[in-house]
Amino acid sequence: MHLLDGKATSEEIKRELALAVQERKRNGKKIPHLAAILVGNDGGSLTYVNAKVKACEQIGFESTLIKYDESVPEEILLAKVQTLNDDKSVDGFIVQLPLPKHIDELKITQAIDPRKDVDGFHPVNLGNMILNISGFLPATPAGIVELLKRNNIETEGKNCVIIGRSNIVGQPLSILLAQNTNPGNCTVTLTHSKTKNLKGICKAADILVAAIGRPGFVTEDMVKEGAVVIDVGTTRVIDDSRARGWYLSGDVDFEKVAPKCSYITPVPGGVGPMTIASLMINTLKAMELKGK
Ligand code: NAP
Numbered sequence: 001m002h003l004l005d006g007k008a009t010s011e012e013i014k015r016e017l018a019l020a021v022q023e024r025k026r027n028g029k030k031i032p033h034l035a036a037i038l039v040g041n042d043g044g045s046l047t048y049v050n051a052k053v054k055a056c057e058q059i060g061f062e063s064t065l066i067k068y069d070e071s072v073p074e075e076i077l078l079a080k081v082q083t084l085n086d087d088k089s090v091d092g093f094i095v096q097l098p099l100p101k102h103i104d105e106l107k108i109t110q111a112i113d114p115r116k117d118v119d120g121f122h123p124v125n126l127g128n129m130i131l132n133i134s135g136f137l138p139a140t141p142a143g144i145v146e147l148l149k150r151n152n153i154e155t156e157g158k159n160c161v162i163i164g165r166s167n168i169v170g171q172p173l174s175i176l177l178a179q180n181t182n183p184g185n186c187t188v189t190l191t192h193s194k195t196k197n198l199k200g201i202c203k204a205a206d207i208l209v210a211a212i213g214r215p216g217f218v219t220e221d222m223v224k225e226g227a228v229v230i231d232v233g234t235t236r237v238i239d240d241s242r243a244r245g246w247y248l249s250g251d252v253d254f255e256k257v258a259p260k261c262s263y264i265t266p267v268p269g270g271v272g273p274m275t276i277a278s279l280m281i282n283t284l285k286a287m288e289l290k291g292k
Helices: 006-026 043-059 074-086 105-111 123-130 139-150 170-178 198-203 254-260 271-289
Strands: 033-039 062-068 092-095 159-163 187-191 207-210 228-231 235-238 246-249
Touching: 006 043, 006 139, 006 271, 033 043, 033 074, 033 271, 043 062, 043 271, 062 074, 074 092, 074 105, 092 271, 123 170, 139 170, 139 228, 139 271, 159 170, 159 198, 170 187, 170 207, 187 198
Parallel strands: 033 062, 033 092, 159 187, 159 207, 207 228
Antiparallel strands: 235 246
């Protein structure tokens, strides 16, 4: 079994991006600027946004964090999105999801200028992805594809089973891995909560991706010997024996499943850091696309 080390791979990407920034500085060019909007005090969201800001610092990007109280009205958020759309100093920005219930996430996503939508959630970018036109790929699926690529995992002709069909992970990943690209050319099965015989389907997978948000859902009897397993899940599980009172769990029962795999991602240190690396790649691209 080999560990698919997303942390190490993301560090490699960040070093490349840092070199690109230094090169731009030498040539008197603009430094990429990422802005992030965070609403409320959700611990998970705070951790993710802080990690994104830290990655910017590490690479040498400029970053701005804009925080709002949980009760912020939708109109205020929409107005801020418009301000960021118009701000020439900002190359790309994200609105950290999930948002409080009183805010329509789709409305906010659609308000973002697709040219600054470095999370790749805007319908224009999702459409470009389907047609394999250059744009911003959603960060998590793009990070998974990059992880497979940089670790020389063969995908062509492989049976890939994805558990979970969210708009930000499962669905876009199913499209990317089915495309006539490398990595790609998989035969993809996209499964969800209504799927029948999930265990049997998973058992036939050469590449199994779990993106559900249920700790330890994927057990050893669902995994073929020699499979590549990608664990996207990140759930905080209460654990009073730990100083911070919780630990982060993936969707895969790692201890039992890992010995059967050819490759497997850990949680943490697998898909999470790759998601951040993809966001950084998109931010540099946003600036370059403007010809700056
Ligand atoms: P989501 O919107 O929470 O949706 C969960 C998906 O799992 C749905 O499609 C649901 O099916 C499916 N599902 C739930 N129970 C199932 C079951 N028993 N059998 C089969 N499918 C089942 O998904 P998400 O936003 O992609 O998040 C999934 C997990 O990934 C979460 O833990 C999240 O925190 C994590 N995540 C991690 C990263 C990262 O960077 N590491 C990024 C994004 C998300 P239905 O559609 O039928 O309801």
